[in-house]
Amino acid sequence: MATQLSVVVSAKLVCTAAAAAVAASAPSWNKGSRISGRKLVSMRTTAMARSGLVSLRPPRFRVFCVAKPETVGKVMQIVQKQLALGDDVKLAPESKFTELGADSLDTVEIVMALEEEFKITVEEDNAQSITTIQEAADLIDKLVVGDSPPPA
Amino acid sequence: MLASVSSLVQTNKRLDTDANIDPRSFEFKKNKFGKPEILWQSDESSMEWPLHFNISHTSSLIACGIAMDTPIGIDVEEKKRKTVKSILSLARRYFTPSEVDYLAKISDSDAQQKEFIKLWTLKEAYVKALGRGFSGAPFNRFSIQLETNSRIQISKAAKVCNDSASGCDYLSENWRFALAELNSSYYMSVCIEDNSRGFENDSVPLGLKVWKTIPFIEDTLVSGTDAVKLIT
Numbered sequence: 001m002a003t004q005l006s007v008v009v010s011a012k013l014v015c016t017a018a019a020a021a022v023a024a025s026a027p028s029w030n031k032g033s034r035i036s037g038r039k040l041v042s043m044r045t046t047a048m049a050r051s052g053l054v055s056l057r058p059p060r061f062r063v064f065c066v067a068k069p070e071t072v073g074k075v076m077q078i079v080q081k082q083l084a085l086g087d088d089v090k091l092a093p094e095s096k097f098t099e100l101g102a103d104s105l106d107t108v109e110i111v112m113a114l115e116e117e118f119k120i121t122v123e124e125d126n127a128q129s130i131t132t133i134q135e136a137a138d139l140i141d142k143l144v145v146g147d148s149p150p151p152a
Numbered sequence: 153m154l155a156s157v158s159s160l161v162q163t164n165k166r167l168d169t170d171a172n173i174d175p176r177s178f179e180f181k182k183n184k185f186g187k188p189e190i191l192w193q194s195d196e197s198s199m200e201w202p203l204h205f206n207i208s209h210t211s212s213l214i215a216c217g218i219a220m221d222t223p224i225g226i227d228v229e230e231k232k233r234k235t236v237k238s239i240l241s242l243a244r245r246y247f248t249p250s251e252v253d254y255l256a257k258i259s260d261s262d263a264q265q266k267e268f269i270k271l272w273t274l275k276e277a278y279v280k281a282l283g284r285g286f287s288g289a290p291f292n293r294f295s296i297q298l299e300t301n302s303r304i305q306i307s308k309a310a311k312v313c314n315d316s317a318s319g320c321d322y323l324s325e326n327w328r329f330a331l332a333e334l335n336s337s338y339y340m341s342v343c344i345e346d347n348s349r350g351f352e353n354d355s356v357p358l359g360l361k362v363w364k365t366i367p368f369i370e371d372t373l374v375s376g377t378d379a380v381k382l383i384t
Contacts, residue, residue, distance in 0.1 A: 005217070005218075005219050005224070005330075005342065005344060005358055005359055005360045005361070006217070006218045006219070006360075006361050006362075006363065007215055007216070007217045007218070007226065007340070007342060007360065007361070007362045007363070007375075008215070008216045008217075008218065008362075008363045008365050008371075009213060009214070009215045009216075009228075009334065009340075009362060009363065009364050009365065009374075010213070010214045010215075010216075010364070010365050010366065010367060011212065011213060011366075081236070082236055101211070103209075103210065103211075103229075104276060104286075105229070105233065105235065105272060108242070108245075108246060109235060109236050109237050109242070112237060112241075112242070112245055113236075113237070123287075124286055124287035124290045125287035127286065127287075128285055128286045128287050
């Protein structure tokens with residue numbers, strides 16, 4: 001008994017909406033990434049601390065870590081070259097690779113170009129999770145500083 | 153996404169079964185690795201085996217592979233797809249040593265590029281059939297052997313598997329492949345699980361059929377015509 005196997009093939013012109021929908025979309029975690037690439041640390045101090053007395057309450061820290069703007073810019077350059085995007089195509093940090101027209105082969109070439117540019121190695125599970133320019137830049141900066149302690 | 157997937161799956165009634173299934177009743181879900189699947193009700197008495205599907209697309213084509221009772225993976229790519237990086241540098245970064253050797257021996261650059269695309273689609277089809285994501289089956293942990301005139305084989309890359317922390321536990325070798333050229337412009341790879349249970353695999357035909365479709369408008373059977381040339 002032969003195995004039952006069917007393939008249905010469709011020209012994409014008819015299904016452009018379908019194609020866009022079929023492209024994988026990963027949830028974006030980078031809502032905080034719209035802040036430009038500065039490391040912001042804020043610490044609440046009490047009036048007592050300001051007057052020289054020690055506050056008994058532990059200080060509260062809020063730290064925003066996002067990729068440096070130059071990293072984001074470099075990633076955009078690499079993506080533009082890999083996908084042969086014209087200067088008229090506006091790239092944003094939240095641009096998704098798939099929406100820019102990248103398929104799986106483009107994505108691995110982008111990852112390889114990023115590895116060469118930044119002298120890092122991207123493991124498969126990390127590669128799978130980067131779907132936007134911002135995510136790629138964040139991962140790069142994380143990997144690049146990985147071995148050095150964060151600045152005081 | 154699921155609406156568009158279901159339109160492709162639903163237009164395909166090409167199942168050699170006299171079961172009375174309404175494709176509009178299909179519901180979809182994702183497995184825990186994110187692979188889209190049909191939510192199959194176990195009390196679906198009108199059809200004995202669950203349906204599996206997988207989708208691939210290039211810049212101008214969408215392909216949907218459908219199988220009964222076996223997971224399926226499919227990948228399509230333009231035959232003449234040019235890469236920015238050199239073929240061998242891509243292969244060295246992502247493929248196994250034996251695959252690099254196979255490509256390195258091909259002196260004609262066009263032929264080498266085509267073999268790379270064939271290997272790429274075959275490896276993608278396998279990873280998608282397994283359904284564990286790219287990281288669940290890293291390309292450099294399994295080899296595809298593409299010898300002319302014989303069956304496509306898959307094997308774990310022993311050295312890499314032994315060296316890696318997680319081993320290659322999730323990689324299985326009991327999968328069958330079909331590689332075809334579509335319209336002389338695309339390579340299409342299809343991968344399904346091998347359920348032959350020890351029988352001589354070559355004697356069981358894959359039974360692959362290919363339809364060209366304009367969803368909800370027209371289906372044309374193209375397998376067996378020049379539009380679909382089976383490579384193996």
